[in-house]
Amino acid sequence: MLSSARKTMPALDYVSIVRSVYGDRGAMLAGAFASGLTAALTAWRSQSLPLYAVALAIILLGIVRYLNMRAFWRAAIDNDDVMAAQHWEDRATLAGATLALAHGLWCLFALWLVSDPFAELASISLSIAVMVGICARNFGLDRLVTLQLLGVIVPMGAGLLGHGDVYHAILAVLLLVLLSSFRKLAGDIRAILLSAVHGRVEASRLAAELDIAITTLEHGLCMLDENGLVTVANERASRVFALLGIRQLANQPFGTVLAALGTSNRVPRTAVEQLGSMISRRASGKVLLSLDPGRYYEVTVSSRGKRSVLLFEDITERVEAEERISFMARHDTLTNLPNRNHFGELALDELENRAETGTPSVLTIFDIDEFKHVNDSFGHVVGDKLLRQAASRLRSALPDGTTLARLGGDEFIALSGTDVENARADAQRVIDAFHEPFILDGHHLSVQVSIGMVISRTSREELDELMTKADLALYAAKGEGKGRCQLFHQQMDIDYHYRQRLKADLREALAAGALSLVFQPLLDISSHRVVSCEALARWTHPELGPIPPATFIPLAEEMGIISEITAFVVRSAVAECSQWAGEIGVAVNVSGRDFRGLDLPGLVDEALAESGLSAPRLELEVTETAVIEQTDLAQSVLESLSARGISIALDDFGTGYSSLSYLSALPFNKLKIDRSFVQDIAEDERALSLLANVARLGRDLDLTVVAEGVETEDQLRAMLEHTGIQQVQGYFFSRPLPARDIAELISHLNGPASPLLPAKRKHG
Numbered sequence: 001m002l003s004s005a006r007k008t009m010p011a012l013d014y015v016s017i018v019r020s021v022y023g024d025r026g027a028m029l030a031g032a033f034a035s036g037l038t039a040a041l042t043a044w045r046s047q048s049l050p051l052y053a054v055a056l057a058i059i060l061l062g063i064v065r066y067l068n069m070r071a072f073w074r075a076a077i078d079n080d081d082v083m084a085a086q087h088w089e090d091r092a093t094l095a096g097a098t099l100a101l102a103h104g105l106w107c108l109f110a111l112w113l114v115s116d117p118f119a120e121l122a123s124i125s126l127s128i129a130v131m132v133g134i135c136a137r138n139f140g141l142d143r144l145v146t147l148q149l150l151g152v153i154v155p156m157g158a159g160l161l162g163h164g165d166v167y168h169a170i171l172a173v174l175l176l177v178l179l180s181s182f183r184k185l186a187g188d189i190r191a192i193l194l195s196a197v198h199g200r201v202e203a204s205r206l207a208a209e210l211d212i213a214i215t216t217l218e219h220g221l222c223m224l225d226e227n228g229l230v231t232v233a234n235e236r237a238s239r240v241f242a243l244l245g246i247r248q249l250a251n252q253p254f255g256t257v258l259a260a261l262g263t264s265n266r267v268p269r270t271a272v273e274q275l276g277s278m279i280s281r282r283a284s285g286k287v288l289l290s291l292d293p294g295r296y297y298e299v300t301v302s303s304r305g306k307r308s309v310l311l312f313e314d315i316t317e318r319v320e321a322e323e324r325i326s327f328m329a330r331h332d333t334l335t336n337l338p339n340r341n342h343f344g345e346l347a348l349d350e351l352e353n354r355a356e357t358g359t360p361s362v363l364t365i366f367d368i369d370e371f372k373h374v375n376d377s378f379g380h381v382v383g384d385k386l387l388r389q390a391a392s393r394l395r396s397a398l399p400d401g402t403t404l405a406r407l408g409g410d411e412f413i414a415l416s417g418t419d420v421e422n423a424r425a426d427a428q429r430v431i432d433a434f435h436e437p438f439i440l441d442g443h444h445l446s447v448q449v450s451i452g453m454v455i456s457r458t459s460r461e462e463l464d465e466l467m468t469k470a471d472l473a474l475y476a477a478k479g480e481g482k483g484r485c486q487l488f489h490q491q492m493d494i495d496y497h498y499r500q501r502l503k504a505d506l507r508e509a510l511a512a513g514a515l516s517l518v519f520q521p522l523l524d525i526s527s528h529r530v531v532s533c534e535a536l537a538r539w540t541h542p543e544l545g546p547i548p549p550a551t552f553i554p555l556a557e558e559m560g561i562i563s564e565i566t567a568f569v570v571r572s573a574v575a576e577c578s579q580w581a582g583e584i585g586v587a588v589n590v591s592g593r594d595f596r597g598l599d600l601p602g603l604v605d606e607a608l609a610e611s612g613l614s615a616p617r618l619e620l621e622v623t624e625t626a627v628i629e630q631t632d633l634a635q636s637v638l639e640s641l642s643a644r645g646i647s648i649a650l651d652d653f654g655t656g657y658s659s660l661s662y663l664s665a666l667p668f669n670k671l672k673i674d675r676s677f678v679q680d681i682a683e684d685e686r687a688l689s690l691l692a693n694v695a696r697l698g699r700d701l702d703l704t705v706v707a708e709g710v711e712t713e714d715q716l717r718a719m720l721e722h723t724g725i726q727q728v729q730g731y732f733f734s735r736p737l738p739a740r741d742i743a744e745l746i747s748h749l750n751g752p753a754s755p756l757l758p759a760k761r762k763h764g
Contacts (some may be wrong), residue, residue: 002667004629011079011080011082012079012080014082014085015077015080015081015082015085017141018085018088018089018092018141019244020074021089021092021141021144022069022072022088022092024133025065025066025069025070025382025492026269028065028066028069029063029065029066031060031062031130032058032059032061032062032063032065032099033059033062033068034126035058035062035103035106035126036055036056036058036059036062037055037059037128038122039051039055039058039106039122039123040052040055040056041122042106042110042114042116042118042119042122042123043055044711045116045118045119046114046116046119047294048109048113048114048119050109050113051106051109051110051113051114051119052615054102054105054106054109055106055477056617057102057105058099058102058106060105061095061098061099061102061596062099064095065096065099067564068092068095072088072091072290075088080194081220082764089141089144092141092144093141093143093144093147096144096147096148097144097147097151098151099148099151100130100147100148100149100151100152101151101152102128102157103127103130103151103152104121104127104151104152104153104154104155104156104582105155106123106126106127107120107123107124107127107152107155107156107159107262108155108156108158108159109123109159110123110124110159111123111156111159111160111163112159112162121469122744124156127152127604129194130147130152131148131152131178131720138420142594144575145181151542152184153175153176153178156172156175157172157175157176158172160172160175182228201292218236219236219311219312219313219314219691220233220234220237220238220239220240220297220310220311220312221233221234221236221237221309221310221311221312222237222238222254222309222310222311222312223307223308223309223310224254224307224309224310225277225306225307226306226307226310227253228254228255228279229251229252229253229254230249230250230251230252230253230254230257231250231251232250233249233250236312237249237310238250238313238315240297240312241257241660243266243295244260244261244264244266244267244291245260245264246260246261246268246502249510254279255276257274258275258276266291267290267291268289268290269291270485271287271288271290271521273285275287275289275299275301278301279301279303279308279310280758282303282305282306282308283301283303284301284302284303285300285301286298286299286300286301287299294316295314295316296312296314296315296316296319297312297314297315298312298315298319299311299312300312300313303429310752324659326356328583330342332405332406334384334387334388334406335387335388335391335406336391337391337404337405337406337412338404338406339405339406339408340405340407340408340413342405343403343405343407343413343415344463346403346405346415347363347403347415347463347652348463350403350415350417351415351456351463355419358415359403359417360418360419360442360455360456360457361416361417361455361466362414362415362416362417362423362426362453362454362455362456362469363413363414363415363417363453363454363456363463363466363469364413364414364415364416364423364426364427364451364452364453364470365407365411365412365451365452365453365467365470365471365473365474366394366411366412366413366414366430366447366449367410367411367448367450367451367452367474367478368386368387368390368410368411368448368449369447369448369449369450369478369482369483370447370448370482371383371386371409371410371447373388373690374409374445374447378440378441378443378445380414381441382440382441382443385440386438386440386445386447387410388407389438389440390406390412390434390438390447390593391406391409391412392434392448393433393434394412394414394430396433397426397430397432397571398414398416398426398429398430399416399422401414401416401417402414402415402416402426403416413467413470419455420455420487422454423453423487424485424487427451427453427485428485430449430451431448431449431483431484431485432453434447434449434483448483449478449483449484450474450478450480450482450484450485451474451477451483451484451485451486452470452471452472452473452474452475452476452477452485452486452488453470453473453486453487453488454466454469454470454473454487454488455487465686468496469488469492469493470488471493472488472492472493472496473486473487473488474486475491476492488754492593499555502541502547502551502552502555503555503558503559506539506552506555506556506559506561507542507559507561507597509539509541510561510564510568513568514539514540515538515539515565515568516537516538516539516540516738516739517535517536517537517538517569517573517576517738517739518535518536518537518538518573518736518737518738518739518742519533519534519535519536519573519576519586519737519738519739519742520534520536520729520735520736521729521733521734521735521742521745521746521749522534522587522706522727522728522729523727523729523733523749524726524727525719525720525725525726525727525728526726526747528748528752529749530584530745530746530749531584531727532584532585532586532587532619532727533580533584533585533586533587533742533746534586534587534588534589534729534736535569535572535576535579535586535587535588535589536549536589536736537549537553537565537568537569538736539552539558541548552647553565557591557593558565560593560597562591562593562594562597563591563593563594563597563630566588566589566590566591566594566598566603567598567603569588569589570588570603570604570607571603571606571607571610573586573588574586574607574608574610574611574613574618575607575610575611576739576742577611577613577617577618578611578612579743580614580743581743581746581747582750583617583748584617584746584750585616585618585619585647586615586617586618586619587619587620587621587649588618588619588620588621589621589622589651590620590621590622590626591626592622592623592625592626592627592630592634593633595626595630595633595637596630596633600620600637600641601637601640601641601644604618604620604641604644604646605644615644615645615646616645616646616647617668618646618647619646619647619648619649619722620638620641620646620648620669621649621650621651621672622634622638622648622649622650622651623650623651623652623655624650624652624653624655624662627650627662627666628662634666635665635666637718638666638667639666639667641667642667642669647669647670648666648667648668648669648670649669649670649672649706650662650663650666650668650670650671650672650703651672652672652674652708653671653672653673653694654673654674654676654677654694655672655674655676663701663703664701668703669703669704670703670704670705670706670727671698671701671703671704671705671706672706672707672708672729673691673694673695673698673705673706673707673708673725674709675708675709675710675730676709677690677691677694677707678707678708678710678715678719679709679711679715681715681719682712682718683716684713684716688718688722688723689708691719691723691725692722692723692724695707695723695724696724696727699724704726704727705724705725705726705727706725706726706727706728706729707719707725707727707729708726708729708730709722709729709730709731710728710729710730710731710732710733711730711731711732712732713732715730715732716728716732745748
């Protein structure tokens with residue numbers, strides 16, 4: 001019974017045999033087409049439909065075998081994957097046996113059905129050729145060879161026997177002998193192949209062992225006898241000394257070799273002397289040889305008795321790697337400029353040198369304007385290319401001798417020794433260099449640079465202090481419109497220390513509960529009554545007096561304590577509101593940072609529970625800028641608060657992004673129009689028309705519309721007559737009042753008093 005070769009062969013042999021079956025698919029396909037076309041020719045000559053069918057079958061089976069071979073090589077089976085190999089053996093056996101049977105049927109039909117000598121000759125000769133090919137291609141798999149030979153010989157023998165004469169019968173019997181001889185031939189070839197495979201494996205093993213032996217001696221090796229004569233020198237050692245001009249190493253006194261090295265000027269004399277001393281003393285150790293150009297060898301000397309062994313190791317790559325690591329540790333990988341730490345080392349040396357000569361120093365910080373916008377809009381790849389090109393322009397614009405470095409992000413720093421006028425000229429050259437657009441991945445980007453510089457005339461100031469002053473000057477330059485240079489002056493230092501003091505004192509004041517609240521009423525125009533009060537934080541410094549909110553609120557955001565102030569205002573405002581008569585509400589401003597730094601829903605729940613205030617009496621005011629900074633998070637938090645019954649107001653409408661999408665997407669109940677829309681409405685019809693249209697927009701969206709900053713009777717009258725504004729707020733009614741006075745004001749304004757808008761006053 002025929003079985004798979006997997007059962008009789010080692011895994012490596014079996015997989016190799018299967019691979020041999022799938023080799024040279026092009027020749028196989030060409031043979032199949034040649035046989036098929038020949039069969040078609042015999043069919044056309046004899047006008048035999050069965051022969052036409054055989055011709056088509058041979059060609060189709062050849063194509064199938066070709067595709068099967070391609071699939072095998074794509075599968076890329078491992079050398080020991082016998083299960084996969086058996087799968088492919090079975091496929092090859094099926095396809096090969098079927099193709100052989102087609103050739104056998106060709107012979108059978110030509111001998112039985114067609115009385116044409118050409119058809120008989122062509123079918124038998126090509127089929128015999130196929131049997132030879134079977135032995136040549138598939139000799140490794142006995143089952144495949146046998147089935148293919150049977151597929152050809154049995155139908156061919158049947159065709160010969162069908163002639164009924166003794167000569168054809170003898171020929172049919174001889175085919176069986178041919179079958180046996182072909183099987184033996186295939187077996188002999190298989191044995192030769194396996195022997196070659198085993199030989200290859202053995203050769204690979206010996207090569208691997210030899211490679212290991214060579215690897216252990218990958219360095220140059222010299223052995224010196226008791227007289228200092230070089231008795232052994234391998235090829236690597238000879239190559240090293242050949243680089244130094246010494247062609248003959250073996251059997252040379254090593255002292256002579258060292259003398260030649262000392263006079264060649266190719267190796268440092270100190271290293272030669274150290275190596276000679278170590279050998280003469282029969283000592284052990286290591287010596288570094290630096291060869292020109294740029295090669296480094298570490299010589300390990302090992303002495304035992306009067307003999308010495310020198311091992312030469314090429315450490316050029318190690319030295320270069322260490323130099324690269326050192327460079328990377330001291331330089332920015334993106335621009336190859338010195339980094340912050342290395343700049344500090346270089347700058348300190350320069351400042352000390354100039355301190356001795358009295359030369360002034362200029363420290364300059366450069367900041368690329370709107371770099372974050374470039375990163376956000378075009379991606380970090382374009383941003384990195386911009387930084388590299390910016391560094392190149394800075395190098396070109398700054399004078400020779402300037403120490404330029406990258407601080408990080410989009411900031412660069414430079415130190416040079418010059419006077420004020422030259423420093424200003426250098427800065428202007430940099431600004432001019434940035435006027436030309438940057439071409440980045442097909443984008444033409446106009447980018448400006450802001451510059452802050454400080455002059456140190458004594459060069460005795462600390463580097464950190466100079467950097468702080470240059471930073472302050474840079475901050476001032478960006479505040480003046482960017483794309484310009486600002487020289488540090490003393491007032492900046494005063495302002496800086498003032499801000500630093502305010503920051504420290506604000507933190508202490510918040511911890512000590514020294515902040516307070518004031519309240520400004522919002523009045524309903526139609527009912528002439530107070531409907532709500534806006535709670536505003538106030539800080540009175542014990543020494544500096546009242547600090548404006550416009551000063552300490554940005555400081556709180558910069559310090560990251562704005563959410564603590566928000567929490568204080570919410571709790572205090574809700575507690576105070578619970579003491580007011582009627583259904584007067586209270587409004588609290590919310591910062592954009594509160595959406596991430598504070599659990600607003602939890603804070604509101606806690607404050608309402610402690611005070612007993614109903615949720616509809618609390619209103620949270622949020623600006624467009626705060627919403628745009630945290631869009632998704634703001635929407636989630638505001639919807640959660642709105643679901644609790646909290647009123648949400650969009651504050652300072654018209655000063656931020658003013659996008660209708662926010663008005664429709666977020667759960668706003670109120671629209672507070674910024675005071676900038678109100679200030680000119682009594683004198684400017686255009687301003688009044690604009691205010692009326694904004695108010696109409698709010699009403700169309702079913703929002704309560706509030707006008708802020710109402711300060712005159714004329715402004716109020718214009719609103720009443722020409723706009724549909726429902727609520728107003730401003731100094732015309734009341735300045736922000738402390739908690740002790742707001743209740744009295746509410747009682748006065750909501751009591752039986754004169755109308756909200758008195759008769760027009762007389763002037764003059």
